[in-house]
Amino acid sequence: MAEILFIAHRIPFPPDRGDKIRSHHILRRLAALAPVHVACFADNPADLAHEPALAAMAASHCLVARSRPLPLAGLAALGQGRPVSLTAFADARLRAYVAHIVATRPIAAIYVFSGQMGQYVPPAFAGRVVIDLVDVDSLKFGAYAAAATGPRRWLYAREERLLRAEEARLVARADRTLLVSPEEQALLGPRLPAGLAGKVGAIGNGIDTTLYDPDRVTPAAALAEQPGPALIFTGQMDYPPNVAAVVRGARRIMPAIRAVHPEATFEIVGRQPAAAVRALDGINGCRVRGAVDDIRPWLRGADLALVPLEIARGIQNKVLEAMAMALPVVASTGAATGIPVRPGEELAVADSDAAMIAATLALLADRAAARAMGLAARRCVVATHGWDAVLAPLAATLGLAGGEGLPDAA
Structure with missing residues (x-):
């Protein structure tokens, strides 16, 4: 049976904040479709305490404590000419795990949650790649730059420019790029090189309306x-x-x-x-x-x-x-x-x-x-906005064949 690799910038447990709520429910749906291997970060000891819940859902996992201070990541990014957002989430252990899983497991699809994790998709991977940007991060930094002054304005403007280029790279690399709403999709389209906007779609956020009653x-x-x-x-x-x-x-x-x-x-x-x-x-x-x-x-x-x-x-x-x-x-x-x-x-x-x-x-x-x-x-x-309805298109987005599993990698 074909398997899935899920790469996220933050452990999808517990589902108690915006990004974790979305990533948690997507991971649950993926795990119902096929065995899923998970590579992600923990922000703090509280995140690490939820590793058993991750292990119970995943076929295998790599959870890395993210410890690099943001100022150090910023200095490294300046020296490398890369966005701070990518440098802050760069880790050799996670990269090694991804390479190992792709080499040793029948991974037919990689689902990347959040743009800063697109750096982990192996260049030679021939299966299906879905990148969930969630929203257009480059625009957020553009808004920060417009509201800032002095060095912060320059740093935010730099991040906006470099992230915009990274977003275009990811859309070109992926088979499908997702955003959280048609409105976000419409914002990204004009920022892409010609011919790429058609590779972008939207899957929204949901809510457990039985729990929230x-x-x-x-x-x-x-x-x-x-x-x-x-x-x-x-x-x-x-x-x-x-x-x-x-x-x-x-x-x-x-x-x-x-x-x-x-x-x-x-x-x-x-x-x-x-x-x-x-x-x-x-x-x-x-x-x-x-x-x-x-x-x-x-x-x-x-x-x-x-x-x-x-x-x-x-x-x-x-x-x-x-x-x-x-x-x-x-x-x-x-x-x-x-x-x-x-x-x-x-x-x-x-x-x-x-x-x-x-x-x-x-x-x-x-x-x-x-x-x-x-x-x-x-x-x-x-x-x-019930999760079942919201995530109904996910199987097709991943290229499921007949609802019985992922197709062989193309």
């Missing part, structure tokens, strides 16, 4: 006891776009909300809050909760999800999770991209501070409308 969850006690409305933002809180979003919410949006609702709070829930996030605790009703064991009770106990992201790539899992929990959401256009909503019905879309404030106050003033929006949001997510 408000009827199965009790509100977090800290929110159930609160006298005023609770607005919530969830996510990895050392990720720069998330940091910028909550700073914006705390300093530019919450003062206007508290002028009408003095006891309103802005609940910032997510692991590893950066210093700029921790500094918000106690300001304008902000409460920095940090990591929690289960995000669902916090979503269940909140009155509204406020997602004022100014830089957003791909489909935002935080928005899908809030919608699945029947929570009304006020989100920027970028944060809502890739989710088939009717603005004003399943989700409120607003971009300027004034529009965010107006949409939030309107929903807080009309609880019946807020509840109706939340219920419509859940119906939308259940209908369009």
Whole structure:
């Protein structure tokens, strides 16, 4: 039986952040199709603790602790003329494992999760290669460059330029390149050399709508006891776009909300809050909760999800999770991209501070409308973003023959 090699920049366990949620469900689906060998990194000891779960799903695996500090990776990248993103994920042990698996196992397809891992595809591999970029990383660094000054602006612009070239190389190398939404696909197409855009497709993000069900969850006690409305933002809180979003919410949006609702709070829930996030605790009703064991009770106990992201790539899992929990959401256009909503019905879309404030106050003033929006949001997510439906095209993308296994390598 033909086998699959799955290469990812981060161990797909536990599925508790955006990239891990996607990679976890893709790996589960691949393992149901054929034996899968997994090469990936661990960011920290907590990641390493999940190695037994990885071993239980994979036919074999190589999990490497990524220990190179980013400044050292940056210096190496400058010396090599490569993107920092690639240098930070370069490792001889992982490369040796990939070479060994390809040489000794009947690998018919390689699935690469995240563009920085495309460097591990052996040049001579003749089987099918699928590269899941998820989103257009080069554009993200272009946005960083536009917002930065001084040396950071130069570094971000360099990363944007080199990653754009790497993305074009990967599309040319792969049989199929995937992005998380048709919108991301449309952004990448014009950035590629002529003739390559037709090799790009989209497979979206999904959500476990049985797990994320408000009827199965009790509100977090800290929110159930609160006298005023609770607005919530969830996510990895050392990720720069998330940091910028909550700073914006705390300093530019919450003062206007508290002028009408003095006891309103802005609940910032997510692991590893950066210093700029921790500094918000106690300001304008902000409460920095940090990591929690289960995000669902916090979503269940909140009155509204406020997602004022100014830089957003791909489909935002935080928005899908809030919608699945029947929570009304006020989100920027970028944060809502890739989710088939009717603005004003399943989700409120607003971009300027004034529009965010107006949409939030309107929903807080009309609880019946807020509840109706939340219920419509859940119906939308259940209908369009269950993982079974989202990943249905995966077998064909991998070139499955008759649903019985991968074909022989071409």
